[in-house]
Amino acid sequence: MRRDADVSEVIEAARRRARALAERDVATLTALHHPELRWTTFRGDALDRDAYVRGNTADELVWHAQRLEEPAVVVVGDTAFLTAVVHDVVEREGVAEALSLRLTQTWVRSGNGWSCLAGHAGPRLGTG
Numbered sequence: 001m002r003r004d005a006d007v008s009e010v011i012e013a014a015r016r017r018a019r020a021l022a023e024r025d026v027a028t029l030t031a032l033h034h035p036e037l038r039w040t041t042f043r044g045d046a047l048d049r050d051a052y053v054r055g056n057t058a059d060e061l062v063w064h065a066q067r068l069e070e071p072a073v074v075v076v077g078d079t080a081f082l083t084a085v086v087h088d089v090v091e092r093e094g095v096a097e098a099l100s101l102r103l104t105q106t107w108v109r110s111g112n113g114w115s116c117l118a119g120h121a122g123p124r125l126g127t128g
Contacts (some may be wrong), residue, residue, distance in 0.1 A: 018066035042122030078109040
């Protein structure tokens with residue numbers, strides 16, 4: 001069934017995105033995020049794609065890991081909505097931190113596959 005395949009594709013794209021964060025892979029992060037991306041961080045910052053990629057690969061934030069727990073996906077046509085709890089291990093200005101957050105992502109399908117159009121991480125649930 002196509003819907004099951006769509007769900008699997010979106011989850012795999014979200015996992016590739018998580019790996020790209022930890023690898024500081026600018027090309028993959030750029031490719032997996034829609035040019036019109038809007039992302040809201042758990043701190044309340046609203047970012048476009050350039051600011052999101054730069055802030056996660058070139059600034060003081062260093063990703064060590066991101067794991068999605070029990071991702072759930074609803075697909076309607078060429079749009080998918082993913083929810084999960086995300087467990088992040090990051091380092092900011094030399095200080096390691098583990099975060100658990102609610103995560104929502106909106107993915108859209110184009111000729112190049114699925115890309116993340118919007119996301120929101122938060123609220124913070126605990127310390128990993």
